[in-house]
Amino acid sequence: xxxxxxxxxxxxxxxxxxxxxxxxxxxxxxxxxxxxxxxxxxxxxxxxxxxxxxxxxxxxxxxxxxxxxxxxxxxxxxxxxxxxxxxxxxxxxxxxxxxxxxxxxxxxxxxxxxxxxxxxxxxxxxxxxxxxxxxxxxxxxxxxxxxxxxxxxxxxxxxxxxxxxxxxxxxxxxxxxxxxxxxxxxxxxxxxxxxxxxxxxxxxxxxxxxxxxxxxxxxxxxxxxxxxxxxxxxxxxxxxxxxxxxxxxxxxxxxxxxxxxxxxxxxxxxxxxxxxxxxxxxxxxxxxxxxxxxxxxxxxxxxxxxxxxxxxxxxxxxxxxxxxxxxxxxxxxxxxxxxxxxxxxxxxxxxxxxxxxxxxxxxxxxxxxxxxxxxxxxxxxxxxxxxxxxxx
Amino acid sequence: xxxxxxxxxxxxxxxxxxxxxxxxxxxxxxxxxxxxxxxxxxxxxxxxxxxxxxxxxxxxxxxxxxxxxxxxxxxxxxxxxxxxxxxxxxxxxxxxxxxxxxxxxxxxxxxxxxxxxxxxxxxxxxxxxxxxxxxxxxxxxxxxxxxxxxxxxxxxxxxxxxxxxxxxxxxxxxxxxxxxxxxxxxxxxxxxxxxxxxxxxxxxxxxxxxxxxxxxxxxxxxxxxxxxxxxxxxxxxxxxxxxxxxxxxxxxxxxxxxxxxxxxxxxxxxxxxxxxxxxxxxxxxxxxxxxxxxxxxxxxxxxxxxxxxxxxxxxxxxxxxxxxxxxxxxxxxxxxxxxxxxxxxxxxxxxxxxxxxxxxxxxxxxxxxxxxxxxxxxxxxxxxxxxxxxxx
Numbered sequence: 001x002x003x004x005x006x007x008x009x010x011x012x013x014x015x016x017x018x019x020x021x022x023x024x025x026x027x028x029x030x031x032x033x034x035x036x037x038x039x040x041x042x043x044x045x046x047x048x049x050x051x052x053x054x055x056x057x058x059x060x061x062x063x064x065x066x067x068x069x070x071x072x073x074x075x076x077x078x079x080x081x082x083x084x085x086x087x088x089x090x091x092x093x094x095x096x097x098x099x100x101x102x103x104x105x106x107x108x109x110x111x112x113x114x115x116x117x118x119x120x121x122x123x124x125x126x127x128x129x130x131x132x133x134x135x136x137x138x139x140x141x142x143x144x145x146x147x148x149x150x151x152x153x154x155x156x157x158x159x160x161x162x163x164x165x166x167x168x169x170x171x172x173x174x175x176x177x178x179x180x181x182x183x184x185x186x187x188x189x190x191x192x193x194x195x196x197x198x199x200x201x202x203x204x205x206x207x208x209x210x211x212x213x214x215x216x217x218x219x220x221x222x223x224x225x226x227x228x229x230x231x232x233x234x235x236x237x238x239x240x241x242x243x244x245x246x247x248x249x250x251x252x253x254x255x256x257x258x259x260x261x262x263x264x265x266x267x268x269x270x271x272x273x274x275x276x277x278x279x280x281x282x283x284x285x286x287x288x289x290x291x292x293x294x295x296x297x298x299x300x301x302x303x304x305x306x307x308x309x310x311x312x313x314x315x316x317x318x319x320x321x322x323x324x325x326x327x328x329x330x331x332x333x334x335x336x337x338x339x340x341x342x343x344x345x346x347x348x349x350x351x352x353x354x355x356x357x358x359x360x361x362x363x364x365x366x367x368x369x370x371x372x373x374x375x376x377x378x379x380x381x382x383x384x385x386x387x388x389x390x391x392x
Numbered sequence: 393x394x395x396x397x398x399x400x401x402x403x404x405x406x407x408x409x410x411x412x413x414x415x416x417x418x419x420x421x422x423x424x425x426x427x428x429x430x431x432x433x434x435x436x437x438x439x440x441x442x443x444x445x446x447x448x449x450x451x452x453x454x455x456x457x458x459x460x461x462x463x464x465x466x467x468x469x470x471x472x473x474x475x476x477x478x479x480x481x482x483x484x485x486x487x488x489x490x491x492x493x494x495x496x497x498x499x500x501x502x503x504x505x506x507x508x509x510x511x512x513x514x515x516x517x518x519x520x521x522x523x524x525x526x527x528x529x530x531x532x533x534x535x536x537x538x539x540x541x542x543x544x545x546x547x548x549x550x551x552x553x554x555x556x557x558x559x560x561x562x563x564x565x566x567x568x569x570x571x572x573x574x575x576x577x578x579x580x581x582x583x584x585x586x587x588x589x590x591x592x593x594x595x596x597x598x599x600x601x602x603x604x605x606x607x608x609x610x611x612x613x614x615x616x617x618x619x620x621x622x623x624x625x626x627x628x629x630x631x632x633x634x635x636x637x638x639x640x641x642x643x644x645x646x647x648x649x650x651x652x653x654x655x656x657x658x659x660x661x662x663x664x665x666x667x668x669x670x671x672x673x674x675x676x677x678x679x680x681x682x683x684x685x686x687x688x689x690x691x692x693x694x695x696x697x698x699x700x701x702x703x704x705x706x707x708x709x710x711x712x713x714x715x716x717x718x719x720x721x722x723x724x725x726x727x728x729x730x731x732x733x734x735x736x737x738x739x740x741x742x743x744x745x746x747x748x749x750x751x752x753x754x755x756x757x758x759x760x761x762x763x764x765x766x767x768x769x770x771x772x773x774x775x776x777x778x779x780x781x782x783x784x
Contacts, residue, residue, distance in 0.1 A: 002438045002660060004415075005653050007425045017646060020424040023396075028647060029421035032412040032594055033399045034725045046394045066596065067459035070642035071621045078619075101620045196643055202424055204458065204596060204645030226618050227470075228493045229463045248730070250462035251588055253596030254409060255420060256648060261397050268394060333426045338640070 010327070011354065013363055014335030015146050015308060016174065017196035017203045018351035020259075024201055027262035028255050035252040043261055044239065044252070050264035054176060054199075054272065055191060055209050057183035062209040063239040064260055065230065066253050069173045069194035072206025074102055075230040076169050076190045079218045080138060083107030087138040088129045088166070090121040092152070093145035094339045095171055103140070106226065111136060117340060118310070120303040121152040123160055130164040139166045144175035146197075147338040149308035149347065150299045151179060158187035167214055173197060176207065177267055178279045178307035178351055189214045195256075198279065198307055200352030201263035204256050263352075279306040282355050285390040286348065289364040292386035293371070294378040298345055307355065309348040310341070317376045319343050325373070330366040360387055402719070403746065405755055406727030407538050407700060408566065409588035409595045410743035412651075416593055419654035420647050427644040435653055436631065436644070442656035446568060446591075446664065447583060447601050449575035454601040455631040456652055457622065458645050461565045461586035464598025466494055467622040468561050468582045471610045472530060475499030479530040480521045480558070482513040484544070485537035486731045487563055495532070498618065503528060509732060510702070512695040513544040515552055522556035531558045536567035538589075539730040541700035541739065542691045543571060550579035559606055565589060568599065569659055570671045570699040570743055581606045587648075590671065590699055592744030593655035596648050655744075671698040674747050677782040678740065681756040684778035685763070686770040690737055699747065701740040702733070709768045711735050717765070722758040752779055 012019045033040050044063075051062045065072045077099070081087065085108040089099045092115035103110040113129045115121050121141050130136060139161035143154050158168045167189040175181045178198030183191055189211045196203035210218075210232070218225075218232050225231040229250065237247035267275055283306030287297070290311055298310040313319055319336060323346075326332045335347035348363060364383040372380050404411045425432050436455075443454045457464045469491070473479065477500040481491045484507035495502040505521045507513045513533050522528060531553035535546050550560045559581040567573045570590030575583055581603045588595035602610075602624070610617075610624050617623040621642065629639035659667055675698030679689070682703055690702040705711055711728060715738075718724045729737035740755060756775040764772050 002442055002657055004419065004657055005422075005435045005438070005650060007422050007431060007435075007650070009423045010425050010429070012424065012426060014426055017424050017426065017643060020647075025421040025423070025647075027396065029417040030397075030399050031401045031417070032404065032409050032588075033402050034404060034406055034409065035595065037402070037719070037725065039399060043397045043399075046397070050394055067463060067621070068642045068645060071459060071463075074619060074621045098620070105616055105618050105620055194643070196424075202645065202647040203427065203643040204648050224497055226497050227466060228490070228497055229459070229466045250460045251409060251586070251595040253460060253594065253645075253648070255412075255417070255594040255651075256596050256645070258397060258399070259647075265394055265396055327429070333429065 008331055010331045010333050011359060011362060012333050013349045013354055013359060014333045015347045015349055016194065016351060018200055018349055019354040020202055021200045021266065021353040023266065024259050024262045028202060028259040030258055032254050035254055036246060036248065040254065041246055044257065047257060047261050047264065048239065050261070050268055051207050054264060054267055055183045056181065056185065057209050059209045059211055061215055061236060064257065065206040065208055066250060067206060068204055069192065069206045071230065072192035072208050073098065073171065074227065075208055076192050077102040077106055078227045078230055079225050079232045080169065080190065080214060081106040081108040082221060082223055086111060086133060086136045087140055088113060088126065088133060088136045090115060090126055090141040092119055092121050092150055093117050093142065093147035095142045095145060095147060099140045118148045118150060118298040120150050121157060123153065123156045126157060127160050130160065130166065136166055138169055140169040142171040143181065144172065144179060144305050144308065146174045146308060147341065148298055149305045149310040150303050151305045154188060155186040162187055174305070174308060177275055179305055180276055183209055195260055195263065198352045199263045199267065201259050202256065204253065205260055279350060279355050282350050282357065282360050283309065285387040286350060286360045286363065288390045289360065289383035289387035292379060293368060293383045307349060307351045309350065310345050311348065313344055313346060314376050314378055317371065317374060321374065322370055325370045326366055332363060332366050357391065400723055402723045402725050403751060403754060404725050405741045405746055405751060406725045407739045407741055408586065408743060410592055410741055411746040412594055413592045413658065413745040415658065416651050416654045420594060420651040422650055424646050427646055428638060428640065432646065433638055436649065439649060439653050439656065440631065442653070442660060443599050443601070446656060446659055447575045448573065448577065449601050451601045451603055453607055453628060456649065457598040457600055458642060459598060460596055461584065461598045463622065464584035464600050465490065465563065466619065467600055468584050469494040469498055470619045470622055471617050471624045472561065472582065472606060473498040473500040474613060474615055478503060478525060478528045479532055480505060480518065480525060480528045482507060482518055482533040484511055484513050484540065484542055485509050485534065486539035487534045487537060491532045510540045510542060510690040512542050513549060515545065515548045518549060519552050522552065522558065528558055530561055532561040534563040535573065536564065536571060536697050536700065538566045538700060539733065540690055541697045541702040542695050543697045546580060547578040554579055566697070566700055569667055571697055572668055575601055587652055587655065590744045591655045591659065593651050594648065596645065597652055671742060671747050674742050674749065674752050675701065677779040678742060678752045678755065680782045681752065681775035681779035684771060685760060685775045699741060699743045701742065702737050703740065705736055705738060706768050706770055709763065709766060713766065714762055717762045718758055724755060724758050749783065
């Protein structure tokens with residue numbers, strides 16, 4: 001007989017999921033009501049308004065796809081693309097590669113612009129590709145590359161894309177709520193994100209937003225959207241406009257939406273700019289500690305995300321051993337490297353509720369201890385003081 | 393400023409979501425851990441084993457799609473079908489129509505077998521279609537039609553389909569855990585379900601199961617699966633086999649899976665046959681009460697599901713008024729009719745945790761009261777006694 005599952009209380013400082021705030025967990029456990037209940041429909045309208053705030057957009061079609069970020073990504077591509085379309089995909093990590101997969105499964109062509117892993121996407125390379133491919137209709141790239149911690153200049157990329165009459169599709173899975181993102185001001189046409197990063201919510205939903213220009217493309221498609229579940233023409237009827245009658249499409253994940261609502265209320269109460277500043281502040285302290293320890297960042301200053309700190313593993317130190325000891329002795333999760341960085345890099349997240357002073361100290365102390373026990377060639381006993389100096 | 397959302401405590405006796413057991417809500421609120429945490433991976437293995445029990449299958453590929461039932465449906469179709477394939481779809485309600493949508497969005501052809509709404513699918517009609525369409529490779533139909541409450545003989549349908557060398561795709565969204573379903577004994581090749589019906593779990597996940605024969609088709613496709621998110625070739629690496637290393641695909645909805653695990657542990661503890669018997673017992677009592685009240689069932693005896701009771705709305709009674717009063721005065725949700733039955737039919741669910749004696753009485757008393765206040769032409773004051781007589 002299988003018994004009930006009681007997870008331990010971890011501290012989640014990997015690439016996500018991040019620690020979920022107790023208030024959000026409590027919201028998730030509230031009684032389930034019907035997905036067409038008038039009170040639930042009203043709550044969905046609030047989620048839309050709160051997401052508009054989080055994304056800094058007035059886009060009417062701003063809602064949460066009822067599935068994880070990967071499905072949010074797919075929602076954007078399958079609705080916009082038709083067979084024969086060309087998309088320029090700027091890739092500087094794992095998730096750009098996933099965009100390529102999505103483009104090709106729509107029968108479209110992905111023109112890849114390869115940027116160095118660990119660097120922001122290069123706007124000049126994008127412009128070269130746009131010149132060489134006047135047939136391109138879309139430009140897709142990742143704002144905050146979760147595999148490396150690189151922060152791309154969304155505004156500059158969108159400006160160039162629009163100059164060549166392309167719409168932009170932006171992955172903001174790791175940026176939303178943690179680092180500046182201004183969908184309207186920056187000219188982002190389509191954006192998708194996740195709940196389990198800087199919103200401190202449980203994984204499983206994907207906030208998305210579409211401009212009217214993007215929706216025009218969806219409405220004027222020659223062929224049906226290949227996914228029924230992700231078809232915006234149907235989803236629009238379900239998430240609808242405030243005050244209009246909802247058309248049943250699928251059964252919404254009611255309790256997951258309670259959690260997202262609560263996470264967004266908390267973001268609203270903290271204030272978006274304050275949340276961004278908090279991520280930056282604790283990043284500076286963690287950075288000082290990690291550098292004092294002797295660990296090098298993968299991403300150069302200026303292109304670095306505060307919420308995802310990718311550092312190189314010291315020579316001779318076994319990746320998996322360190323992460324196992326951190327989990328076992330400290331209940332602390334940090335992330336492994338992904339793709340070409342597997343085994344060489346740790347990804348230390350400072351996302352949402354996990355982004356707190358006590359976690360900065362806990363992580364530095366735990367790493368210092370574990371690396372000392374493994375006789376790793378780092379500077380022991382100095383990391384905490386370096387972080388403290390930043391806090392002042 | 394938008395405030396935290398506190399839903400009321402409803403009694404959910406519609407077509408789903410059904411009432412979620414407090415134990416399951418509590419499980420959902422446990423601390424989030426990483427989706428690659430060894431403890432979480434072990435829990436995923438338990439979910440697989442518990443789902444194998446619930447489906448009564450030994451199929452190795454038995455897991456929960458990280459999205460609602462509609463996505464589970466899509467997962468089955470997009471993985472099996474390629475452009476040019478022919479699928480015979482037997483339709484006896486709304487959800488067969490959704491299968492057609494899925495088939496066509498895969499570039500395949502749906503040969504529709506139209507059965508009467510409110511009746512089970514007719515195995516003879518299926519055989520006629522199989523004779524007329526030797527090119528068909530798949531037969532798809534709904535076991536428990538949520539729009540009408542009709543119960544189709546899955547075993548007979550599968551037997552005929554196999555005689556004509558077709559694989560079967562079965563919608564078991566509303567049947568799983570509430571009414572007999574024996575995937576292996578009945579020869580079901582591919583099955584999908586939902587969590588928010590007779591499992592008493594929150595909506596948002598879709599249990600699925602595939603035979604090796606079905607998987608061979610997926611592995612030998614000529615073209616890539618059109619959905620990256622739902623591609624079984626990738627999902628197999630993530631849900632994997634017990635003891636093998638997991639490959640990251642998407643971030644699992646960690647807390648939703650805690651809830652499903654708990655729901656399945658509860659089903660295991662009750663025993664599947666006991667759960668089926670419980671649904672049948674309370675259905676008999678509810679049926680006696682509804683019939684005493686003077687309400688007619690849509691589905692004839694013998695083809696009727698215990699967990700979804702579709703009854704005709706008495707002449708002159710306004711559907712929406714009744715449902716609003718039930719919600720407002722009794723916190724009781726029952727379902728409206730769907731599709732051609734909108735306005736004419738109520739769907740009263742007795743699913744999972746909601747399927748209890750107290751709810752049978754509550755529903756009958758509330759309906760009796762509301763219908764009396766509206767001077768509806770029904771037999772007042774006799775429903776409860778009729779239900780009591782069944783319980784003995």
